[in-house]
Structures are given as C-alpha cells and as structure tokens.
Amino acid sequence: MNEMTPTREQRTAALEGMGCKRKRVEDIRFTQGKGNYVDDVKLPGMLHGDFVRSPHAHARVKSINPEEALKVPGVLAVITAETLKTVNLAWMPTLAGDVQMVLADGKVLYQNQEVAFVVATDRYAADDGVAKVVVEYDALPVIIDPFTAMAPDAPVLREDLAGKTSGAHGPRKHHNHIFEWTVGDKELTDAAFNKADVTIKELISYHRTHPSPLETCQCVCSFDKIKGELTIWGTFQAPHVIRTVVSLIAKLPEQKIHVISPDIGGGFGNKVGAYPGYICAAVASIVTGKPVKWVEDRIENLTATSFARDYHMTTEIAATKEGRVTGLRVHVLADHGAFDACADPSKWPAGFFNIVTGSYDFPVAHLAVDGVYSNKAPGGVAYRCSFRVTEAAYCIERAMDILAQKLGMDPAELRLKNFVKPEQFPYHSALGWEYDSGDYHTAMHKMMESTDYAALRKEQVEKRAAFKRGETREIMGLGVSFFTEIVGAGPSKNCDILGIAMFDSCEIRMHPTGAGIARMGTKSQGQGHETTWAQIIATEIGIPADNIMVEEGNTDTAPYGLGTYGSRSTPVAGAAIAMAARKIKAKAQMIAAYKLEVHEDDLEWDIDGFRVKGLPEKFMSMKDICWAAYNSVPPGMEPGLEAVSYYDPPNMTYPFGAYLCVMDIDVDTGVYKVRRFYALDDCGTRINPMIIEGQVHGGLTEAFAIAMGQEIRYDETGNVVTGSFMDFFMPTAVETPHWETDFTVTPSPHHPIGAKGVGESPNVGGVPAFSNAVNDAFSFLGSTHIQMPHDYWRNWKAAKALGAVA
Numbered sequence: 001m002n003e004m005t006p007t008r009e010q011r012t013a014a015l016e017g018m019g020c021k022r023k024r025v026e027d028i029r030f031t032q033g034k035g036n037y038v039d040d041v042k043l044p045g046m047l048h049g050d051f052v053r054s055p056h057a058h059a060r061v062k063s064i065n066p067e068e069a070l071k072v073p074g075v076l077a078v079i080t081a082e083t084l085k086t087v088n089l090a091w092m093p094t095l096a097g098d099v100q101m102v103l104a105d106g107k108v109l110y111q112n113q114e115v116a117f118v119v120a121t122d123r124y125a126a127d128d129g130v131a132k133v134v135v136e137y138d139a140l141p142v143i144i145d146p147f148t149a150m151a152p153d154a155p156v157l158r159e160d161l162a163g164k165t166s167g168a169h170g171p172r173k174h175h176n177h178i179f180e181w182t183v184g185d186k187e188l189t190d191a192a193f194n195k196a197d198v199t200i201k202e203l204i205s206y207h208r209t210h211p212s213p214l215e216t217c218q219c220v221c222s223f224d225k226i227k228g229e230l231t232i233w234g235t236f237q238a239p240h241v242i243r244t245v246v247s248l249i250a251k252l253p254e255q256k257i258h259v260i261s262p263d264i265g266g267g268f269g270n271k272v273g274a275y276p277g278y279i280c281a282a283v284a285s286i287v288t289g290k291p292v293k294w295v296e297d298r299i300e301n302l303t304a305t306s307f308a309r310d311y312h313m314t315t316e317i318a319a320t321k322e323g324r325v326t327g328l329r330v331h332v333l334a335d336h337g338a339f340d341a342c343a344d345p346s347k348w349p350a351g352f353f354n355i356v357t358g359s360y361d362f363p364v365a366h367l368a369v370d371g372v373y374s375n376k377a378p379g380g381v382a383y384r385c386s387f388r389v390t391e392a393a394y395c396i397e398r399a400m401d402i403l404a405q406k407l408g409m410d411p412a413e414l415r416l417k418n419f420v421k422p423e424q425f426p427y428h429s430a431l432g433w434e435y436d437s438g439d440y441h442t443a444m445h446k447m448m449e450s451t452d453y454a455a456l457r458k459e460q461v462e463k464r465a466a467f468k469r470g471e472t473r474e475i476m477g478l479g480v481s482f483f484t485e486i487v488g489a490g491p492s493k494n495c496d497i498l499g500i501a502m503f504d505s506c507e508i509r510m511h512p513t514g515a516g517i518a519r520m521g522t523k524s525q526g527q528g529h530e531t532t533w534a535q536i537i538a539t540e541i542g543i544p545a546d547n548i549m550v551e552e553g554n555t556d557t558a559p560y561g562l563g564t565y566g567s568r569s570t571p572v573a574g575a576a577i578a579m580a581a582r583k584i585k586a587k588a589q590m591i592a593a594y595k596l597e598v599h600e601d602d603l604e605w606d607i608d609g610f611r612v613k614g615l616p617e618k619f620m621s622m623k624d625i626c627w628a629a630y631n632s633v634p635p636g637m638e639p640g641l642e643a644v645s646y647y648d649p650p651n652m653t654y655p656f657g658a659y660l661c662v663m664d665i666d667v668d669t670g671v672y673k674v675r676r677f678y679a680l681d682d683c684g685t686r687i688n689p690m691i692i693e694g695q696v697h698g699g700l701t702e703a704f705a706i707a708m709g710q711e712i713r714y715d716e717t718g719n720v721v722t723g724s725f726m727d728f729f730m731p732t733a734v735e736t737p738h739w740e741t742d743f744t745v746t747p748s749p750h751h752p753i754g755a756k757g758v759g760e761s762p763n764v765g766g767v768p769a770f771s772n773a774v775n776d777a778f779s780f781l782g783s784t785h786i787q788m789p790h791d792y793w794r795n796w797k798a799a800k801a802l803g804a805v806a
C-alpha cells in the first residue's frame with residue numbers, strides 16, 4: 001500500500017460519523033455572540049406590542065378604557081377581545097380540543113391573563129401605554145386546588161362551557177371537569193388487590209413547575225398587504241404545525257404563510273404551543289400593515305405561558321410478601337389550569353402517562369385520569385419529558401420505594417425482582433405499550449457495582465446508628481431510580497396533532513463537489529442537531545460530516561415535520577435522515593456500477609465509496625459519484641443526487657436508565673448535600689457520545705432544580721409567588737452537583753440505526769432519584785412519603801414533624 005493511502009481507520013475517522021465525539025458546529029457562532037435569535041430580527045418600520053395583564057386570578061371584566069393609553073406618544077392601537085371579534089379571533093382552538101381566550105372576553109381566569117394588546121413604535125412606549133389602560137374588574141372566588149375544583153359547590157370557572165356535558169375527550173362529570181381517561185383492566189386489577197399479601201397506597205403529587213427556557217417566547221409578524229403573505233419569525237419548536245394552525249384559524253392560504261424559527265435559546269416544551277402573543281402580533285401586523293414584534297419578559301413567561309406537571313397521583317401497588325408485584329392502580333387528578341391547552345398527541349389527553357407500569361412486569365394495572373380546570377395558567381407541556389412520562393416515572397419510582405419500605409426490602413433488590421426480563425422483549429405492558437428492547441438487569445447491576453451500592457448501604461446503617469446515639473445531626477439517603485421512557489411520537493397508528501400524523505422528514509441534496517445540504521422537519525433549540533444529523537449522513541453515505549450543512553426551521557425550504565420535543569427527533573427524524581441517506585446511496589450505487597462497468601450487485605460498500613467485490617483496486621468514492629451524478633449518469637436515469645424521506649415509525653423507542661443519588665441532610669437546617677450522582681443511560685446506538693453527555697448533564701440539572709425547589713406556587717388568591725428568578729429556583733454552577741455518567745447500549749430493533757432518544761431521559765430518571773434520596777434519608781425516622789420539592793425549609797419542616805428537631 002502506498003504510504004500516503006489512508007488506512008481504514010483514518011478514512012472512518014475523517015468522516016466524523018456516528019460514535020464520534022464531534023465538536024458542536026453550532027457553537028462556533030453561539031460562543032461568539034453570532035447567533036440569530038428572534039429578538040435579533042429588526043425590520044424597517046417595525047412596531048412593538050405589549051400586554052395589559054390581569055392582576056386577578058378570577059374576575060369579571062367590567063370595562064376596558066384605552067383612552068389615556070392612546071394619548072401616550074408612540075402608542076398606535078389598543079387591541080381588545082372586541083377588536084379580535086371583528087376578525088373572529090377572540091378565542092382560539094387549543095391543541096387539546098378545547099378553546100382558549102386570546103384576550104379576556106368578559107372574564108379573566110388566571111393571574112396575568114392577557115387582557116389587551118398595546119401596539120406602539122417602540123417597546124418603551126408600548127409599556128407606558130399598558131400602564132395607562134384602565135380596566136375595571138369584579139373579583140370572583142378563586143380555585144387553585146384541583147381537589148377543591150371538583151367539590152359540588154365549587155364556583156363555575158368556564159361559563160362558556162355551561163351546559164356542555166361532554167368535551168373533546170368524552171363526558172364531563174362536573175362543571176370544572178375536563179375529561180376522564182381510563183386504561184387497563186379494572187376488574188382484574190381489583191381482584192389482584194383483593195388477594196394481595198401486601199398493598200401500599202399513597203397520594204404522590206408532582207407539583208406545578210415551568211420549563212423556563214433562557215430565551216422567552218417571542219415572535220415578529222410581518223404582513224405584506226400587496227402579496228397577501230404573512231411571515232412569522234418565532235421561537236417555535238414545531239414551525240410547520242404553527243404554519244398549519246395559523247392557516248386554519250386566520251383563514252390564510254398555507255402557501256402564503258412563511259414560518260421561520262431562527263436560533264432558539266432553549267425550549268423544553270415551552271415553545272410547542274400557540275400563545276395569544278402570536279395571534280395579537282399577527283393581527284396587529286395585518287391591521288397596521290407594519291411588522292410587529294412581541295417579546296415576553298421573564299415574569300410573563302413564568303406566569304402565563306405553558307406550565308408543566310401539576311399531577312396528583314393516588315397510587316396503589318399490590319404485591320406478594322416475597323416482593324413480587326401483582327397489580328398497579330393509579331388515579332390522577334390533573335390540574336390543567338383555565339383552558340385545556342396541553343400539548344399532547346390528540347388521542348392522548350394524559351399523554352403517555354400509561355407508561356406508569358415503568359420497568360416492572362405488572363400482570364395487571366388500571367389507570368384513571370381526571371382533568372380539571374382551575375384558576376391557573378393553561379398549558380401542561382412536556383418539560384424535558386415525553387408527554388407526562390416524567391410524572392409517570394416519578395409516580396412508579398416513588399411507589400416502588402414505598403413498597404420496598406413496607407416489605408423491609410432493599411429498593412434495588414425489589415426492582416431487580418420485578419424487572420421485565422431481557423427475553424420478554426418486545427414486551428407488552430398491562431397498560432397497552434409494546435416496549436421495543438431493554439436489558440434492565442445489566443444496567444442495574446452496572447450501576448450497583450460502579451457506585452459500590454452495598455458499601456453505601458452499610459455506611460447508611462452505621463450513620464443511622466450514630467444519629468440515634470446523638471453523634472451526628474446528618475441523615476444519609478440513597479435515591480435509586482430505574483426508569484423506562486417512551487419517546488419518538490410517533491407512529492401514525494396512534495399519534496397525530498390536529499389530525500396530522502406525527503411522522504418526520506429529511507431532504508438531502510448532494511452537490512457536484514461532494515458536499516451537500518440536509519433539511520429536516522425538526523428544530524434544534526440547543527440539542528446540537530446541526531452536528532449530529534450530519535454525523536448520521538456521514539456514516540450512511542461516506543461523506544465527511546463537515547461537508548454536510550444541516551438546516552432546520554424554515555417552512556419554505558424544510559420538508560414538513562412535526563418538530564422537536566419529547567425526545568422525538570432522533571427516533572423519528574433521525575430515522576428519516578438514515579432513510580433519505582440510503583436512497584442517496586442506492587442511486588449512488590447505480591451510478592458507480594455504470595462508471596465501473598459492473599453490475600450493481602458486484603459492488604460492496606466500503607466506508608466512503610463502492611468497491612468491486614474481489615477487485616479492491618476498482619473503487620469509486622462517494623465524492624466522485626457526486627460529481628458523476630451531474631455529468632454521466634446511466635442512460636435513462638435522471639441527473640442529480642437528492643432524496644427525501646418521510647418516516648412514519650412503526651413503534652416508539654424505549655430508552656432506560658439506572659440512577660443513584662447519594663445525599664446527606666442536616667436535620668437542624670434542612671440543608672442537603674448531593675454527595676454523588678451516578679446516571680447510567682441506555683439510548684440504543686449512540687450518535688455523538690459528547691452530545692449525549694451534555695444532554696444528560698442538562699437534564700439532570702433540570703431534574704435537580706425541580707426535585708429540590710423549582711415550582712410555580714400560588715397563594716390562596718391565585719397570586720403566583722414564584723414568578724421571577726428571585727423565587728423560582730434556577731440552579732447555577734454553584735449549586736449544581738457533579739454528574740457521573742455511564743451507559744449501556746441496547747439498540748432499538750425497529751429504528752434504522754438502532755437509536756433511541758436521550759434528551760428527556762435524565763429529567764425523567766433524575767427527579768425520582770433526588771426525591772427517593774430525600775425520602776430514603778427520612779424513612780428511618782418513620783416517614784413514608786414527603787412531597788416534592790425538597791428545599792431546605794421543607795426538609796427542616798419534615799425533620800421537625802418527625803420529631804428529629806426540638
């Protein structure tokens with residue numbers, strides 16, 4: 001071999017394909033302040049809008065007087081529900097089949113609800129105008145507790161639904177009830193409980209919190225009266241869906257709407273839905289004929305855009321005295337706020353909560369979810385989670401610990417005893433899912449060995465004895481969590497949004513010089529798609545990842561897709577990318593066969609090109625094939641080298657992981673220290689191990705925040721008391737623990753490259769690990785379950801209630 005001829009390893013490495021820790025290409029612009037975010041969009045003559053918002057959580061709106069506001073220099077218009085009624089946009093449909101006020105129509109239902117939209121020549125004038133709009137309210141009784149909402153004499157919140165005994169998801173039992181959703185076999189489950197040796201029952205609440213991305217929700221709408229075209233730059237996780245929704249509700253032809261999601265500073269579910277700001281900015285632009293920008297501030301984002309969680313889960317497990325689970329019964333009261341604006345696939349009013357059997361082989365289970373209205377902001381998004389999976393994982397992982405405590409068993413041992421076994425995959429769960437692949441025992445054993453779990457338990461026994469002897473005021477907790485996720489929404493057989501199947505797409509165009517551009521229906525908000533999508537293509541077609549430009553977020557150029565949330569990008573778009581690349585490769589093989597003068601079947605793929613079988617010197621690189629595609633294709637073949645794939649996945653993917661949190665809590669102050677946090681993730685084939693590690697670090701940090709203090713809390717008047725970063729826990733590098741990451745690889749059998757999603761997993765598995773650590777620490781003082789979040793104050797209160805503090 002010629003000394004200059006690269007080795008196979010060098011050729012593979014040059015591609016920077018799958019498995020390579022390729023550096024994030026997008027960071028070149030992000031780290032130099034050269035990102036292009038919505039607020040960077042500045043158009044000639046652009047106006048600015050800002051909202052008048054309700055100080056009340058529930059009140060009748062008696063009058064809105066814009067007179068003084070219109071006198072403020074620069075203020076051009078004040079839009080109210082009455083204005084929107086003239087264009088039939090005072091209310092808008094939600095993704096969950098409900099309707100939602102765009103601007104207060106007769107009544108307000110939560111604090112900071114949008115009441116009027118002030119349009120001005122700059123943001124300061126708009127703010128000054130907002131202060132001058134006079135609104136008269138008549139306060140009404142407020143409901144912030146979902147249990148109170150269902151009381152027979154509870155005030156009626158949604159007067160627009162008066163007399164409606166059914167909604168989008170079936171019958172309504174009460175005037176504040178939205179839906180009841182049941183899954184599983186009730187009779188068999190009840191029978192399992194009747195003959196169980198041991199049962200546990202606990203109300204496990206997952207408090208209301210908020211995704212709080214660094215960049216708030218915002219848009220610029222520009223209507224061109226001459227062309228009749230509306231261009232919207234926005235922080236949209238799903239730009240194509242936004243275009244379709246705008247077309248349907250504004251009655252504009254879809255081809256005349258251009259939606260562009262530029263760089264996005266974090267989404268975490270917050271930027272999936274449609275908000276009144278988008279509608280008002282669009283209407284204001286149509287009315288004024290000028291571009292209109294709307295940018296939320298932090299308080300508006302936290303208090304009025306989509307919240308997450310607020311699930312109150314009464315959970316029961318039946319088991320034998322040896323610790324074999326025999327039944328699961330869960331009833332959820334789901335607080336959806338003032339409107340049902342949950343972002344879930346249409347057929348799933350409680351998302352994929354029926355993954356609540358977790359990683360365990362429950363023979364029978366039954367689940368009932370009741371959705372209710374309250375005087376809180378609407379939403380219910382999957383905050384770094386796949387449609388209520390994090391609630392489900394928290395529910396089952398807390399419940400398994402409670403069962404272990406009752407049985408006097410080690411929580412890890414109880415889990416090992418009940419795991420779905422490797423030979424049971426594909427596994428059909430009692431609540432209707434088909435788990436694609438898993439090897440839970442290997443992952444759990446690896447976690448236990450890597451952390452020396454047995455030694456930690458021994459240390460805990462010694463520390464507890466020392467505490468009882470009065471030698472220490474610290475208690476030690478071990479938080480075990482083993483989660484199974486369900487990501488990749490989704491197969492058209494069971495997932496759609498507003499009737500659009502949840503496929504995703506990829507279009508690849510190879511240029512003559514062996515470079516190319518690839519576009520997808522997804523939209524990165526920090527996940528590094530520009531880096532990893534190119535890596536899939538590099539491995540599939542043998543072109544270096546550096547030569548593939550990835551572009552997302554422009555509905556004019558990208559093929560239709562359902563966007564990025566719920567870790568769906570890798571399972572769905574990742575598969576579309578591999579399939580589009582394979583179409584390119586198939587055409588390339590025909591071109592290579594023609595050029596090498598052999599039959600296609602005589603060629604074999606070799607890293608970055610095709611080689612004639614048995615004649616190693618007869619080789620044509622993919623780069624050369626790209627050139628040939630533009631000048632010498634076989635007779636009858638169309639020139640060019642491009643392909644598009646719309647991928648409808650046959651199933652979801654089921655990533656899993658084994659986590660351990662080691663925590664010490666000082667009972668006198670409630671101050672906790674996370675001594676160790678170990679996270680083993682299995683997301684099937686790993687595209688970029690460095691990006692996966694980054695995703696896990698980010699997800700764990702959010703899990704830490706949620707479990708240890710982050711919440712949207714209301715006082716009894718419906719006032720949000722955690723509406724700014726002064727009160728809403730946002731951990732910095734100072735508070736954030738050190739993360740130890742690990743992995744196993746169990747590929748998905750149905751995904752073209754065997755990959756499962758990963759972005760949400762650390763949040764899903766992390767929250768129960770933290771909460772189990774706190775609960776495990778307190779358990780020897782006699783407690784069974786302490787509700788999240790576990791901040792210092794609440795830890796101290798728990799210690800006091802358990803008699804550990806005088």
Ligand code: CDP
Pocket residue numbers: 527528529532533564565566567568569570571683684685686687688689691692695755756757758759760
């Ligand atoms: O939908 P979203 O992008 O939020 O989540 P994801 O599909 O879990 O992907 C998050 C990031 O991790 C992407 O850049 C993926 O390419 C990367 N990833 C990976 O490298 N290998 C996997 N098996 C899964 C995700």
